[in-house]
Amino acid sequence: MFDWKSFEEFFGGKLPFMEMENGTPSESWVENYVQGVLKNIPTATNKNNLIKHDIFQTHNFVFIKIAIPKHIRIRDLQVSVSQNQIRIEGLPENQHHIIKLPEIVKSQESKAKFKNGILQIKVRKNNDDLKFHDVYISYE
Structure with a gap:
């Protein structure tokens, strides 16, 4: 199993986007990240x-x-x-x-x-x- 704690320490601390579930990264962070990016896209009025x-x-x-x-x-x-x-x-x-x-x-x-x-x-x-x-x- 991958050592996520060492991974975070290597990058200087807890990664803000990576939520952990049972010692492994949760897939929900991807969804949250994408939704956050989409909210910040200016709406194009054609x-x-x-x-x-x-x-x-x-x-x-x-x-x-x-x-x-x-x-x-x-x-x-x-x-x-x-x-x-x-x-x-x-x-x-x-x-x-x-x-x-x-x-x-x-x-x-x-x-x-x-x-x-x-x-x-x-x-x-x-x-x-x-x-x-x-x-x-x-x-x-």
């Missing part, structure tokens, strides 16, 4: 969570439905689409919201419509075969 969205897809399209809260002016919003994400700008306090898309899309073939508090974005999937391009190798 202002990007001002809006919630749902994504669904068909064979050819990705649809994104975004519930816009009443305090957000819809006419202030701007929607931008890249190959793999959508960015919503114009939210309060100059915030923006990024939505990662489940598929590569054709960003130029996008439409957005606002009706009854819902912003719906329709984007065509890029079903084209991924093209490879030959790259010249120089030999030295």
